[in-house]
Amino acid sequence: MNMIEVLRNPEWKSIAVKVLALQVLLSLLMFFYMHHQVESINTTIVNQNTALIGHLLMKEPGLENEVIHFITQGAKADELAEGKRILAQYGYQGDIPIENQPVLSGRSLPLKTAAQVLLLLIPLMLLLLWEYRKLFDKIRTISYAAEQVVENQFDNLLPENEEGEFGSLGRSFNAMAGRLTNSLEQLRQEKAFLRNLLSDISHQLKTPLASLIVFNENLLSDPGMEKEMRMTFLERSRQQLDRMEWLIVSLLKLARVEAGAIGFCKERIRLRELMESAVYSLRTVAEQKRQTITIRGGENAFLQADEEWLKEAFMNLIKNALEHTPQEGEVRIKLEENALFNTIVIRDTGEGIHPDDLPHIFKRFYRGKNHNKPHSLGIGLALTKSIIEEQNGIITVESVPREGATFRISFFKR
Template identity: 35%
Template sequence: MKHNQKKTAFLFLWLFICMLVCLGTGLLAVSRSEASFYKRAAVMAACAPEKAGEMMRSLKREQPEKVEKGEALLKQYGYEAGLFTRADSAGLLSILLLFFLLLSGGGALWYAMESRRHRWRIQELSDYMIRINNGIYDTGIGNREDEYSRLQDEIYKTMITMRESREEAKKGRENLAESLTDISHQLKTPLTSVSLLQELLEEQVKGEDGRQLLVRMEQQTDHIRILTSALLTLSRLDAGVLPLEKKEEDLQEVLSAAVESVRSFTEYKRQAVRIQGEEGKRLCCDLGWTGEAIGNILKNCSEHTPEDGCIRIRAEQNAIYTRILIEDEGPGLDPEECRHIFDRFYKGKSQDRHSAGVGLALAKSLTENQNGELRAENRKEGGARFVMTFYAKGN
């Protein structure tokens, strides 16, 4: 409010100065006109003293017929209309230019100072928001009262509310992760008991039908175990409580560990896994969890690649990122799958019915929590391609 009053006062002062300059310039012009007229009248009187009285009376009265006759006589001697000499005009213009420069310079200086103050205040408020976002809840930035003081108070209130909401949400996710951890531990005991009962039943069940039922029980038990483990990991990732020990790892070792984790799937379908471009490259990541993410992608590729097919892994690296491309020889992805393939519990049209539908969602979360991104696309030659990109520090 006070700043607006100052600006209004400055504007009125500026207009007042401009009016004074215009008034002074007008008075100066009148004064110069009178002086010039007086000098010329004196010269004329000195040239014809016997007719000075008649000339003075003629100057005081307007006589149009004599004006026209006099103008014709003056033109014979090279005098045109115009009272000031060039010197008089140049002097007046110089004074006007000086006043204009002074006023413009003062206005430009005031504008520069105001712009600098505004930039400084905006930067101060920006730093203020950063401090609050980092948990430094100071009560303000001094006791100045200007057009930004109210905005400063609103920023403080908004940032405090957002910070508290974020902390409450984080606490809720942590509580959920703890609850899921407890549930996971509680499920381990009955799952272990079911596994033991299955082993006992194998000794007593006779006939092909009974064995088929046992196989299906084992599959469902494994399905529950895998699903529970994946959901627990996802909840811990969401809550930000999953420890990821990132360090420089040999990329060849990371990819080899991932391929080894799915060897039983690929060997069962007689599929080949070929790796290229990994030699001599290093990746800053958590070895175990990154191998888990790549393994989940490889498992998906194995499910869609026909028997005796091939899964290809190619590594690229530059100063900005390390990229891992995993390609299969399956039917590819339709547009619906491309949009939802990383959603939790989503199963594509050709997905294995025993799949839990969380493997790719887990792979994406693990990648993004290590400063990376994961996307899926179709190859021109046919089949799907998963592009996993890990960005270097600072990118």
């Protein structure tokens, strides 16, 4: 940190201004004190000279013209030399100790001045103490805020708009607390996610499992059961087992994607080719209701994504569209490309989605009012959304009831 930055601190500014003001005040005091001292020495010198000349003139009035020039013009060099010679015999010289100088004795000027300086330092000390106290207060605020963070209290943060080091400490501290809040929130969400997932899974598995147990009990308790009856139970068991298998496979898939446990690879994919392959895989489903699927556009569009998973996402959307579109209906797929992103639009002409369902259909296990399969689970769209979002895509839905639904997926180009 360079000097200029240090000087910008409000704490320093406050100290500097006050110390400067105090110094001006103390200098003035010192000035008047010294002035007073010098004046009183002056008076003493004048008195001494006056007394000396008075004494001389009382004895020799004729000398008045001889000596008066000492007062008006000062001494001449030869007079000074002669005076020095005579007085030296009595020990009266320039280097005579101040205590022995009758004129100055009793003044102890150096001592008084030193005491004065010491006395003047007291307000300076008090000022510094006061300023330090402000600093300590700030440090106490910081340690209080840190304690609060330890106690998981994140709303009593430090002031950020202060100038200088304390301001920047406040900003970093708050950023750190923010980071911590986010991490804690993320942990909390992950925990909630796991809890919900576990309860969803156990709920979804319990029903078919209960049926299986009943069928199995029936078969065991009645060994002589008619063959036809037995076949019915076995057939129903198989249905439940199929359902469970499918459930487990899809749930595991969804859990892995949602938990971010899948490393999606980034390949350069021809969008049109991928979509054609997804449609091809669903051709028998479409043929059952004599539905048509058309693809337009996207001949030159490329995506950076995971081919397998993206195909699964597209197939989920097309399958839904076919399920909710009447016989001989049409599903239209449009691939659009612009400078910023690739967009995939899948539109059907089915019954559409009820406005109440619209905000929820991407949630795990959510089935709309119009769900029409016997074992509708509500996993397909949740999985699709996760697959797309994990690869930085966006999926949205619009629907006009009785006119159809439109799913729109966008991938930003990079």
